[in-house]
Amino acid sequence: QKEVEQDPGPLSVPEGAIVSLNCTYSNSAFQYFMWYRQYSRKGPELLMYTYSSGNKEDGRFTAQVDKSSKYISLFIRDSQPSDSATYLCAMSESGSNYQLIWGAGTKLIIKP
Amino acid sequence: DAGITQSPRYKITETGRQVTLMCHQTWSHSYMFWYRQDLGHGLRLIYYSAAADITDKGEVPDGYVVSRSKTENFPLTLESATRSQTSVYFCASRRIQGISDPSEKLFFGSGTQLSVL
Numbered sequence: 541q542k543e544v545e546q547d548p549g550p551l552s553v554p555e556g557a558i559v560s561l562n563c564t565y566s567n568s569a570f571q572y573f574m575w576y577r578q579y580s581r582k583g584p585e586l587l588m589y590t591y592s593s594g595n596k597e598d599g600r601f602t603a604q605v606d607k608s609s610k611y612i613s614l615f616i617r618d619s620q621p622s623d624s625a626t627y628l629c630a631m632s633e634s635g636s637n638y639q640l641i642w643g644a645g646t647k648l649i650i651k652p
Numbered sequence: 653d654a655g656i657t658q659s660p661r662y663k664i665t666e667t668g669r670q671v672t673l674m675c676h677q678t679w680s681h682s683y684m685f686w687y688r689q690d691l692g693h694g695l696r697l698i699y700y701s702a703a704a705d706i707t708d709k710g711e712v713p714d715g716y717v718v719s720r721s722k723t724e725n726f727p728l729t730l731e732s733a734t735r736s737q738t739s740v741y742f743c744a745s746r747r748i749q750g751i752s753d754p755s756e757k758l759f760f761g762s763g764t765q766l767s768v769l
Contacts, residue, residue, distance in 0.1 A: 548692065583742050583760025584695070628694060642694035 543567055546629055546643030554651050559616040563629035563643045566610065570631040570641075573605050575614045578626045578645065587627070588614065619650045655679075658743050658761035666769050671730045673764045675743030683746040684726040685758070686710075686718065688739040695742065701726055733768045740765050 546563045553559055561575075571592055576584035588603040590596045590612075596603045602615040612631070616623055629643040656677040665671050675684065686698040697710030699718040707718050715737060717729045730737055743761045 544694070546694075582762055583744070584758075585760065586757035589757070630695075640695075640697070642696075644692050644694040 542644075543641050544629065544631060544643045547646055548644055550647040550649050552649040552651060553619060555619060555621060557619050557650075559619050559623070559648060559650075561614040561616075561627050561629075561646050561648065563612050563631075564610055565612070565631060565641075567631075567633070567641070568607070568610065569633045572632045572634075573603070573612050574630045574640075575601075575603055576628045576630060578628060580625075584628055621650045621652050624648060624650045656743060656745055656759050656761045658741075658764050660764060661762065662765050664767045664769065665733050667734055668732050671733050671766065673728045673730075673741055673743075673766070675726045675728070675761060677724055677726075677743075677745045677759075679745065679747070679759075680723055681745035681747050681759070682723070684720065685744040685746075686716070686726070686728045687742045687744065688712065688737075689742060689763070690739050698728065698741075730766075733766075735768050738766060738768045 544563055544565045573590045575588040577587045578584040588601055590603045590605050593605045593607045600617045604613040626645040626647045628645040630640045632639045659674045682703050685700045687695040688698055689695050696712045698712055698716050699707055699710055701707045701720045704720050704723050707720055717731055720726050741764045744758045746758050
């Protein structure tokens with residue numbers, strides 16, 4: 541069993557829909573949770589960062605961490621075709637990048 | 653241009669050949685990383701470097717060699733390429749280690765797609 545599980549998709553939704561992307565994990569010591577967005581043929585870029593449990597909002601994006609369920613989510617409101625990308629979750633115990641554990645990524649397609 | 657650049661973008665080679673992937677960053681970031689990305693596996697860390705002349709193994713270092721004689725360059729060498737090393741390789745950098753400041757994120761290059769025949 542992988543430490544971090546993420547449905548690869550693809551997830552296809554119409555423009556304007558609310559999107560929910562999720563990751564589950566097995567290591568209860570994870571404290572730092574990140575979402576990266578990766579466009580085709582590009583490197584990932586940091587989208588959201590959360591420490592421990594709770595919600596964090598940034599514009600149309602909301603990151604949610606439920607440590608009791610070992611489950612993290614990324615919500616995208618009013619989805620746009622430009623949101624079409626692969627979304628990777630990443631997490632670590634200490635926050636050090638050499639200890640980041642990555643999900644496999646979910647491919648998201650927003651249909652105009 | 654400022655940023656992190658990788659070369660080549662695409663590379664085809666044969667098993668047993670030596671291949672070097674280049675990574676150059678213009679920010680003078682201390683930390684640099686090499687990842688490979690394969691379908692179903694996400695990103696896996698190969699090697700990382702905390703500063704010039706300081707390197708350490710990541711999760712999947714076998715078959716790879718790195719060096720960092722200058723802060724801005726971090727080449728990755730496959731000494732004798734194998735088919736299992738067919739992958740997309742990403743170089744990344746970060747100003748400091750740790751994540752106490754959420755803005756201290758990883759910056760990735762655009763990747764090198766390597767095919768070993």
